[in-house]
Amino acid sequence: MSDTRTTRLIQSLPAAVPFVGPETMERARGAPFAARLGANESVFGPSxxxxxxxxxxxxxxxxxxxxxxxxxxxxxxxxxxxxxxxxxxxxxxxxxxxxxxxxxxxxxxxxxxxxxxxxxxxxxxxxxxxxxxxxxxxxxxxxxxxxxxxxxxxxxxxxxxxxxxxxxxxxxxxxxxxxxxxxxxxxxxxxxxxxxxxxxxxxxxxxxxxxxxxxxxxxxxxxxxxxxxxxxxxxxxxxxxxxxxxxxxxxxxxxxxxxxxxxxxxTRWLAHVQAKVAAAREEITRIAARNGLSAIPSATNFVSVDCGRDGDFARAVLEALGRQGVFVRMPFAVPQNRCIRISCGTPADLALLADALPRALAEAGR
Amino acid sequence: MSDTRTTRLIQSLPAAVPFVGPETMERARGAPFAARLGANESVFGPSxxxxxxxxxxxxxxxxxxxxxxxxxxxxxxxxxxxxxxxxxxxxxxxxxxxxxxxxxxxxxxxxxxxxxxxxxxxxxxxxxxxxxxxxxxxxxxxxxxxxxxxxxxxxxxxxxxxxxxxxxxxxxxxxxxxxxxxxxxxxxxxxxxxxxxxxxxxxxxxxxxxxxxxxxxxxxxxxxxxxxxxxxxxxxxxxxxxxxxxxxxxxxxxxxxxxxxxxxxxTRWLAHVQAKVAAAREEITRIAARNGLSAIPSATNFVSVDCGRDGDFARAVLEALGRQGVFVRMPFAVPQNRCIRISCGTPADLALLADALPRALAEAGR
Incomplete structure (x- = not known):
């Protein structure tokens, strides 16, 4: 049901929301994520x-x-x-x-x-x-x-x-x-x-x-x-x-x-974060490689990891990671949606990822 | 100079800003206000x-x-x-x-x-x-x-x-x-x-x-x-x-x-603020009365004080208060612009107001 008093343009718009936030997902799954690696936030915090x-x-x-x-x-x-x-x-x-x-x-x-x-x-x-x-x-x-x-x-x-x-x-x-x-x-x-x-x-x-x-x-x-x-x-x-x-x-x-x-x-804190992010990118790349996956070289605080099949498979991996408490996202369009997008995390976050990824790939049917 | 690539509607709009903020005024006058009583903020602070x-x-x-x-x-x-x-x-x-x-x-x-x-x-x-x-x-x-x-x-x-x-x-x-x-x-x-x-x-x-x-x-x-x-x-x-x-x-x-x-x-803090505001409204009303002015009964955290003449006079009072470090605002339309609008302040704020108002009225030519 929508309000008929709004403008014609508004009435033509979809009710869709650009992103469902992690808090909404956490409420749906009934538990917080253990590793929040989906929103490209800086887990290293501000200065x-x-x-x-x-x-x-x-x-x-x-x-x-x-x-x-x-x-x-x-x-x-x-x-x-x-x-x-x-x-x-x-x-x-x-x-x-x-x-x-x-x-x-x-x-x-x-x-x-x-x-x-x-x-x-x-x-x-x-x-x-x-x-x-x-x-x-x-x-x-x-x-x-x-x-x-x-x-x-x-x-x-x-x-x-x-x-x-x-x-x-x-x-x-x-x-x-x-x-x-x-x-x-x-x-x-x-x-x-x-x-x-x-x-x-x-x-x-x-x-x-x-x-x-x-x-x-x-x-x-x-x-x-x-x-x-x-x-x-x-x-x-x-x-x-x-x-x-x-x-x-x-x-x-x-x-x-x-x-x-x-x-x-x-600027000193910025340099500190840049170094942490660079190290995390390398660690994500290593974790991907240990699972037979390749990482797209990144100039950001996240890494897109190629899951090697199609969007359905990548989504299955993403969902299996989510069930293990690791929140990541994925690209929207073919063929980029063969990837999952993993934000740079703390060593503890990435240890959870390293632990969860092999199981997620198995659950996804690889 | 404006950007000609904007929509026709945007090009038709005035560059005017709804409110000039107190920080901008303070930069213009080269000193902070001593009593910030113009923006209907709560000087009593949050819980x-x-x-x-x-x-x-x-x-x-x-x-x-x-x-x-x-x-x-x-x-x-x-x-x-x-x-x-x-x-x-x-x-x-x-x-x-x-x-x-x-x-x-x-x-x-x-x-x-x-x-x-x-x-x-x-x-x-x-x-x-x-x-x-x-x-x-x-x-x-x-x-x-x-x-x-x-x-x-x-x-x-x-x-x-x-x-x-x-x-x-x-x-x-x-x-x-x-x-x-x-x-x-x-x-x-x-x-x-x-x-x-x-x-x-x-x-x-x-x-x-x-x-x-x-x-x-x-x-x-x-x-x-x-x-x-x-x-x-x-x-x-x-x-x-x-x-x-x-x-x-x-x-x-x-x-x-x-x-x-x-x-x-x-809710206890809210009640505390409500009491402070009620007391401040009374004090503003008393200060107005001591200067021969009447206050409009208020159900808010400010009091509009009738300066008894026209908008030009009220503006002169407002500006004279500002020169003494007391920031207040005033209504925009005739005949409400015969008033100045004074936010509820701390006892210290209102003591400054009590001190400044007679001088402001005199400076404004009453």
Whole structure:
């Protein structure tokens, strides 16, 4: 039963939810997961300085947040060598993608993405009446040239590209993306999702000063603050200014603003997390190999492991892992859905994975 | 300069921001305010149990929030004697108003509100292309009968009414609002903003089980968690279900969810705050009277004080208070803008007000 007073667009939308969260799954299975390796969170946590700052900020939580996220925005500008006018802070990349789609997409407008890329972006596009055009991955990589060509073909207003990619973990050099931009129509915009960029080789980030690109960053991954909901977008000042017309100005959590600022300043902790993630990627790769499976090389805090058969088999492995208390996810599109996607865990998490995977493969019928 | 790639609707929107926040004002004046009495925050703070719960929850802030706010939603349902399906939790009332307007309002749709009522609601209506129709206050009260009559006249899809009212602090019995509903067109929806309802007489809340009404509540006022960003809406299940199609599912701060739940359970602290607020209202009324001014009786955590002349004079008083470090706001519409709106403060805050007000009145030329 739906409410008939909503707009025609809303009535046309599916009731589907982009992701079922792990807490919902835990309630369904009647027990918590022993290893939470499905949401690409940072099990290594945020900087202790960020934690201290957040806890201290709780004592002022009776105050509304600074609606301009002034301190955080200025610190981000300084760190990235751009002006504060090139940055908008929002309620995670999810929130910012929602605002961006609302800014750019009227009903019927064309949007290009990869088949199997971020569902929450698609959710926002559909939610604003946009028409999605999808390009396949090429050898488990997003395909910038094909995305741009499709954008020109369908007159896209928005093109989505994640670099490094989620769910595969693969990446392109920034130069390759910049080169592909030549084929992007002038009235289009590339939304470059760099949620995992802190885990990528130095060559992965693209140059910022291009009116054709808006880059999305987050404190949810390398900075370990997924529960705080802090993301930011970097792009041309006239486009960034447009967010002021529609965003929830007092939407940021006050303690989260403070915590993100402290996390940003703690570059030593970031390096610590990067090293832990690199070691965990290697361990996941080793665990896969011990089970006769290959891992896709990753520039993120997760590893997609090729289960060697089809999507049904990978799903059976995923579900068997879940029954053993190991929460992982998997890609959505053929043939990437032959993989399961495993987030970097603590040594204890990965010991549980190592223990559970052979049984899961057996249960799945290998 | 604006970005020409945005939609026609976005290009038509003003760059104006609903509220300039106190931090922005403090940066402009080069000093913090000594008394923060302008944003109707709770200077008495949240429950110490909520603070403890939030600080403890920071240790799990690396996890995404529960996308369904399950525990909080169920506790709210139990407290209000309704089903969890009648409740959606969101990023403050501001965030929920944005979602609601997006659900209900297509470009050109009519919306009715009071002239001088909540600007952020108007911001969302304009942002989605709705057409605002405004009804004047009646003797500093919102006028339910006039709102409903206007809604019928213009074929409104949405009617906004705050009870108790902001910025005047006045209120109606729930029964009066229920009676007025008889005149609301069947295909319309009343959005009843009850942000301040915990400060109001027991007769103020309206009965919930009416398909014509959605009620907005918040943890920002009586629960002292403005910086946490937690609001909720209560309404008919089919309408509440529609939020799932568009909301930012992982948009809630994880520690805020936990803090709100603890705040909800601490009814003793709520009673403590209610008593503090009642005492502060009386003290503001006394301070006004000592300066020859009258206070509008209030059912909220603020008092609108009639400065006795026009909007220019009230603005001069407000600005003179600001120069003395006392931050207050004022209503927007004639003749309510003859008042300044003073949030309930600590005894120390109100001592500063008592000290500053005579000077402010003198500076304003009385």
């Amino acid at each position: 202790p300085k960020a934690l201290d700052a957040m806890k201290a900020a709780c004592d002022e939580i009776w105050k509304y947040p600074d609606s301009t996220s002034f301190d955080l925005r200025h610190a981000l500008a300084a760190q990235n060598g751009i002006a504060p006018e090139n940055i908008v802070v929002g309620e995670g990349i999810d929130g910012l993608l929602g605002y961006l789609v609302r800014l750019m997409i009227a009903p019927g407008d064309a949007v290009v993405t990869s088949d199997g890329a971020y569902p929450t972006f698609n959710y926002h596009v559909t939610g604003h009446g946009g028409t999605l055009h999808k390009v396949p991955y090429r050898d488990d990589f997003e395909d910038p040239a094909a995305l741009m060509a499709r954008a020109a073909e369908v007159g896209a207003k928005l093109v989505y590209l994640a670099n490094p990619d989620n769910p595969m973990g693969t990446w392109h050099d920034g130069d390759a993306i910049t080169a592909a931009l030549d084929a992007l129509p002038e009235d289009a915009l590339l939304v470059l999702d760099e949620a995992y960029v802190e885990f990528a080789p130095a060559a992965a980030p693209v140059a910022i000063d291009d009116a054709l690109v808006i880059r999305m960053r987050t404190f949810s991954k390398a900075h370990g603050l997924a529960g705080a909901r802090v993301g930011y977008a970097m792009g041309p000042a006239p486009l960034i200014a447009e967010f002021e017309k529609i965003r929830n100005h007092f939407g940021m959590n006050r303690a989260a603003q403070v915590g993100a600022l402290a996390a940003l300043e703690d | 110490p149990k909520a603070l403890d719960a939030m600080k403890a929850a920071c240790d799990e802030i690396w996890k995404y929030p529960d996308s369904t706010s399950f525990d909080l939603r169920h506790a709210l349902a139990a407290q209000n004697g309704i089903a969890p399906e009648n409740i959606v939790v969101g990023e403050g009332i501001d965030g929920l108003l944005g979602y609601l307007v997006r659900l209900m309002i297509a470009p050109g749709d009519a919306v009715v509100t009071s002239d001088g009522a909540y600007p952020t609601f108007n911001y969302h209506v304009t942002g989605h292309g709705g057409t605002l129709h405004k009804v004047p206050y009646r003797d500093d009260f919102e006028d339910p009968a006039a709102l409903m009559a206007r809604a019928a006249e213009v074929g409104a899809k949405l009617v906004y009414l705050a009870n108790p009212d902001n910025p005047m602090g006045t209120w109606h019995d729930g029964d009066a609002i229920t009676a007025a509903l008889d005149a609301l067109p069947e295909d319309a929806l009343l959005v009843l903003d009850e942000a301040y309802v915990e400060f109001a007489p027991a007769a103020a809340p309206v009965a919930i089980d009416d398909a014509l009404v959605i009620r907005m509540r918040t943890f920002s006022k009586a629960h002292g968690l403005a910086g946490a960003r937690v609001g909720y809406a209560m309404g008919p299940a089919p309408l509440i279900a529609e939020f799932e199609k568009i909301r930012n599912h992982f948009g809630m701060n994880r520690a805020a969810q936990v803090g709100a739940l603890a705040a909800l359970e601490d």
